[in-house]
Amino acid sequence: MPEKILVRATNWVGDLVMATPALMSIKKNFPGSHISVLVKPPLGELLEGNPAVDEVILYDRKEKYKGPAGIARIARDLRKMKFDRAILLQNAFEAALVSFLAKIPVRMGYNTDGRGLLLTNGIKVSEATRAKHQVFYYLDLLKGLGMSPGSHTPRLYLGREDSHHATRVLHEYGISQGDLIVGINPGAQYGIAKKWFPERFGAVADRLMKEYGAKVIIFGGPGDVTTARTVEASMRSTAINMAGKTTIRGLMSLIKRCKIFITNDSGPMHISAALSVPTLAIFASTDPVATGPFGDGNVVMRSPVNCSPCLKRQCPQGHYRCMEQVTAEGVYAAAKKMIEGRIG
Numbered sequence: 001m002p003e004k005i006l007v008r009a010t011n012w013v014g015d016l017v018m019a020t021p022a023l024m025s026i027k028k029n030f031p032g033s034h035i036s037v038l039v040k041p042p043l044g045e046l047l048e049g050n051p052a053v054d055e056v057i058l059y060d061r062k063e064k065y066k067g068p069a070g071i072a073r074i075a076r077d078l079r080k081m082k083f084d085r086a087i088l089l090q091n092a093f094e095a096a097l098v099s100f101l102a103k104i105p106v107r108m109g110y111n112t113d114g115r116g117l118l119l120t121n122g123i124k125v126s127e128a129t130r131a132k133h134q135v136f137y138y139l140d141l142l143k144g145l146g147m148s149p150g151s152h153t154p155r156l157y158l159g160r161e162d163s164h165h166a167t168r169v170l171h172e173y174g175i176s177q178g179d180l181i182v183g184i185n186p187g188a189q190y191g192i193a194k195k196w197f198p199e200r201f202g203a204v205a206d207r208l209m210k211e212y213g214a215k216v217i218i219f220g221g222p223g224d225v226t227t228a229r230t231v232e233a234s235m236r237s238t239a240i241n242m243a244g245k246t247t248i249r250g251l252m253s254l255i256k257r258c259k260i261f262i263t264n265d266s267g268p269m270h271i272s273a274a275l276s277v278p279t280l281a282i283f284a285s286t287d288p289v290a291t292g293p294f295g296d297g298n299v300v301m302r303s304p305v306n307c308s309p310c311l312k313r314q315c316p317q318g319h320y321r322c323m324e325q326v327t328a329e330g331v332y333a334a335a336k337k338m339i340e341g342r343i344g
Contacts, residue, residue: 024051
């Protein structure tokens with residue numbers, strides 16, 4: 001009889017994108033299984049069309065499953081589904097607790113956050129794994145659990161309706177099929193230390209519009225609206241500001257239409273790379289070895305200052321040398337090469 005497998009997904013856009021090879025590998029190792037992914041909304045949108053996922057279960061901690069009672073409620077709901085196995089890609093104690101309370105007989109994951117007694121199959125995170133790109137963090141978990149990892153490349157899937165949506169939106173803003181579209185993503189969720197200067201994004205965008213006649217779209221989530229407006233205000237030319245105006249699926253469909261995507265280290269950066277859009281990523285406080293855009297044709301811009309990567313939300317020294325030394329001229333030059341096909 002086919003197994004019913006519950007996969008507890010990660011809670012951040014970028015992390016979930018980087019975990020998609022692990023989802024494919026789980027399906028490869030259990031080809032006849034029914035795989036359900038437990039994920040917080042709206043991240044479930046990232047998994048639409050993914051052939052490794054049979055069902056998405058939304059774990060809404062703000063409403064239906066709010067508070068301590070919500071943990072008991074989600075465990076009770078999962079228990080009714082009679083899963084045979086839980087594979088925990090998320091490291092949190094809560095993920096193990098929920099699967100334990102749901103009485104899932106096999107509970108597999110990294111032995112982190114003091115949750116070892118709640119797992120039936122727990123493994124330690126090796127130093128070698130910590131030194132790799134985060135894509136391999138999830139694949140090494142499966143390998144440690146006796147599975148055979150598959151492809152390493154993150155992938156997202158768009159359908160016909162997504163394509164129609166992008167065409168409608170672009171038409172509304174006067175963008176035609178043959179126009180060169182450049183995506184700009186000036187936001188980042190993990191603090192100001194990951195955010196390159198908005199006026200420099202604006203300067204690069206202005207120059208690309210002048211030199212190539214590019215149509216520039218500024219992207220971002222609800223938390224990036226102010227930053228996106230700052231970019232827009234700094235520009236001499238007129239960009240299309242979509243920050244806070246799209247769903248995740250809408251964001252994906254529009255990014256897919258970009259010739260290149262210029263971005264901070266962020267969830268949309270990983271979406272762009274997973275959609276095979278050439279991605280120019282600006283890094284400062286974080287480590288591109290661990291979380292850089294995965295795949296060929298992508299470029300990382302960073303300044304090798306001795307305190308980077310510090311992984312801090314704000315610069316401990318207060319002056320962001322790692323950001324200051326990444327110039328608009330340098331980013332423009334890299335973008336120019338990418339547009340002209342001289343990189344990747």
